[in-house]
Amino acid sequence: xxxxxxxxxxxxxxxxxxxxxxxxxxxxxxxxxxxxxxxxxxxxxxxxxxxxxxxxxxxxxxxxxxxxxxxxxxxxxxxxxxxxxxxxxxxxxxxxxxxxxxxxxxxxxx
Amino acid sequence: xxxxxxxxxxxxxxxxxxxxxxxxxxxxxxxxxxxxxxxxxxxxxxxxxxxxxxxxxxxxxxxxxxxxxxxxxxxxxxxxxxxxxxxxxxxxxxxxxxxxxxxxxxxxxxxxxxxxxxxxxx
Numbered sequence: 001x002x003x004x005x006x007x008x009x010x011x012x013x014x015x016x017x018x019x020x021x022x023x024x025x026x027x028x029x030x031x032x033x034x035x036x037x038x039x040x041x042x043x044x045x046x047x048x049x050x051x052x053x054x055x056x057x058x059x060x061x062x063x064x065x066x067x068x069x070x071x072x073x074x075x076x077x078x079x080x081x082x083x084x085x086x087x088x089x090x091x092x093x094x095x096x097x098x099x100x101x102x103x104x105x106x107x108x109x110x
Numbered sequence: 111x112x113x114x115x116x117x118x119x120x121x122x123x124x125x126x127x128x129x130x131x132x133x134x135x136x137x138x139x140x141x142x143x144x145x146x147x148x149x150x151x152x153x154x155x156x157x158x159x160x161x162x163x164x165x166x167x168x169x170x171x172x173x174x175x176x177x178x179x180x181x182x183x184x185x186x187x188x189x190x191x192x193x194x195x196x197x198x199x200x201x202x203x204x205x206x207x208x209x210x211x212x213x214x215x216x217x218x219x220x221x222x223x224x225x226x227x228x229x230x231x232x
Contacts, residue, residue, distance in 0.1 A: 104157075
């Protein structure tokens, strides 16, 4: 069982918006930055959001992140079929002294 | 453009040692603003951080408690690469292993290797 909790799956139609949640504790999300990763089928994860809400160069502004207390959220607007992937949240846990990740959320664009 | 090129065997026998190498191009293994980490992924355990090495005037290592005692991560400045050794492997160590770069201050993984599927089987 993962330290960070994500819904196993979300789905929406092309052009719509989805929200993926990530719940943790005061030892991880509550006291440090959260990052999000997109993993397309058969590939390595790729950085999508860092420092809770910052996008690396090349990531479209359809992707946005936020954090409140011990939870974080990834929003994807204007869904495209190419967004179908697994999405993971991750951060450092100061109690366990390890990187921790969510179990991943599979996005299906109907 | 920074790249991480992983290499190593895809099949390891139980009780033996898993060894992987990650060659770094476009950055220095001795950079003092990043750490070099190994992460693995399996259907049963998801993404699991294994450990890291980093240079801050000297070399440091941190390992996950789940593998501490079996794992060694080393940096080689002359070859600009890092290596992973995991001893006494069992079938539970079967996973895709990723070499990654982590930005030190904010702690985010900004670069991933392509991954190496390692199967532990006789």
